[in-house]
Amino acid sequence: MAQIFCRVLGSAQFPQVSWPPPRPAADSSSSAHVVRCRIRCSVSATSSNALTGSEARVIPWGCEIESLESASALQRWLSASGLPPQKLEIQRVDVGERGLVALNNIRKGEKLLFVPPSLVITADSEWSCPEVGNVLKKNSVPDWPLLATYLLSEASLMSSSRWNRYISALPRQPYSLLYWTPSELDTYLVASQIRARAIERITNVIGTYNDLKLRIFSKHPELFPEEVFNIDSFLWSFGILFSRLVRLPSMNGKVALVPWADMLNHSPQVETFLDYDKSSQGIFFMTDQSYQPGEQVFISYGKKSNGELLLSYGFVPKEGTNPNDSVELSLSLNKSDKCYKEKLEALRKHGLSTPQRFPLQITGWPVEMMAYSYLVVSPSNMSQHFEEMAAASSNGTALKMGIKNPELEEKALQFILDCCESSISKYSKFLEGGGTPDSGTFSAKQANRKSLLKKMATDLCTSERRILYRTQYILRRRLRDMRSGELRALTLFNGFRKLFKQ
């Protein structure tokens, strides 16, 4: 399948920005104009920060996600600005707070939306403060940080920006893992590998912001005032990109924010995605099921696991409804292994390391994980095969029969089973213990947030443990069959021996 929201990252993380060293500073003669036109936003410190757990500034843009007022204003503005009449309307919905709901009968295979390019935000969009955009472009800032800065620059201009209606309807406080504090990640996601992915992502966003600040913002303080371009506002704008940006296959993979289309929620049961229609010159999608009036219409954000959906979009689908769900199992070389160094070297040569994470699905595990396990349990007399095992762990090529033998296979399966069981026990400790008890007193808002995060973490951990239980069951059965097969062979052999002795 081609692309959908935030496909740009796939399973990898945000690419750290590194572009050529800054060129000579931009002409600052126009900066007075920029300062005049930018409405300085006063921000207050009330909520806790995803990075340090310290006090952070409240974002003054956007709205509460359940707010329909700003969504209706957005709808009116879009219609007046060239959005053709729609068969859909923004409404409060059961899944996803606000969503697009069918106004008429919609057939399977129908094309919907047709958002014109003039209503789409891309890296080529005009800046209300062109001086700001020019500095970023002169410094060859890549699309993602450029769009994050664009959003903030336009947001700070409020009604002077043409995107005011759009920005006012964006959620002020999304719940993606980008906004969880380190202590929330540690408390609620201690068992899940998604915690490490969240930390990687937060670190990358901070690194990107620091790069921008060092190379550009600090050199043009009149264009990039700290009140607007700070780490808290960047976390917000990156959060908006992670949860709403689309990559359009028919526009050579161009990334875009598509107002109106980005009100569509995700369903793991549909496969349709947004794209550009060359003939009608608009962003559209083709329904892959029919809808009756009043029903919510969905698209797919991609074949993502529940953990990946929580990471970028801040929600976990209902248990058992996501056919693309998976859980990562972390495998490590044994530090006391005589061949530890040799094995690690072979892994590194193929872009792997220790520990290494592999995705398990309810339907099975990747061949790469099996090859990695062979390498972990191989004795030193198999060192001539380490290289081949490491390669297979990386690219999934089949191991030769000479390497695969029943004894080693049994050891490898037992190793995976042990890792699975130790992971299950971490999940059970969290799920049955309910995490570390909350200490201190909280405002109603803080208590609300805590119970929401805890619910999402519990849903995620329950779905991940379910996959681990299934894997454990299959591994145990396979080992039992192997062992009973060995036993049968041994009994048969002893029977023959007795026969020949007689």
Ligand SMILES: C[S@@+](CC[C@H](N)C(=O)[O-])C[C@H]1O[C@@H](n2cnc3c(N)ncnc32)[C@H](O)[C@@H]1O
């Ligand atoms: C592209 S926006 C969709 C519009 C969004 N509901 C709104 O009101 O702005 C993506 C966000 O919608 C919500 N969302 C999308 N699909 C969802 C689902 N299946 N269940 C719960 N929330 C969902 C999440 O908050 C996600 O970050």
